[in-house]
Amino acid sequence: MQTMNAKDAISASLAECFISIGDERYNFMQAINLEASIEKTKSEVPILGRTGKGNKATGWKGTGSATFHYNTSIFRELLANYKKTGQDVYFDIQVTNEDPGSGAGRQTVILKDCNMDGGILTKFDADAEYLDEDMDFTFEDFEIKESFDVLPGMKR
Template identity: 35%
Template sequence: MNQNDAPSSKLATLYCTVGGRRYAMLNAKDFEAKANVSLADVPILGKTIKGKKPNGLEIKLKMTVYKCSEMFDKLVKEYKDTGMLPTFTAEVKSEDPATSMGASAKTYNDCVIDGDVLLSSFDADGDFIEQEIECYAMDYTTDAEYKEPSYM
């Protein structure tokens, strides 16, 4: 492996579109998107080992942001006031110019908040106000893919 092909996790961009407004998420400290494939057991006559068959998929997103915006608070407020929880879109792109692979970019659509949204906080001994946002995406598209290095 070429050591330059280890992509830097710091060289990325994230944009979230909430309520029609596109935010440059320069306040994001980290971001992670995971696909979870669920499997069902398939008992097979004459075998002691059960087969496995995929039967579902979840896309879970998690990000830590410095609380310098109330963009996620607005989603909670709308849900509180109307009973409808608005969705949002997250676009993430990783591109380290030192690598030979180019860029990887995905857009996560119809994201719905799951869990806590920090509404207020202070700590006289603390450093920064951060919050962890977790959500599920109902779909995603691949906008750019890494090119495989020639040595793979």
């Protein structure tokens, strides 16, 4: 029985994250964590001759969340612009995971047309070691620019 080598686990902190808003590109180095996922929407399909129904995928929805250090006003400025003008701003997020010690290689995913659900305007905490903030968002599309390599023993 072949098993994965421990060295092939991807280090949780070895990633890069970039935010593109219009013509501006930012190294989102203050990110602590980010997670994005898709949820398939399905319709139940009645099938003659079966007691149960089938399920057919009919679409998907992309959602995500991020936690980052409270040391940038970029997202607050987007919210302020929306308040003033009613014009919402969409942006792209690019995440690359690469651990040079792993045989898995590198993966890069671009989340396209991201839109914040809201955000923190201001905060303080006299008892905290540092300030961070959370952001929930949706995205309209995604592209997998680079995929992890298939590890030895995975393919038969």
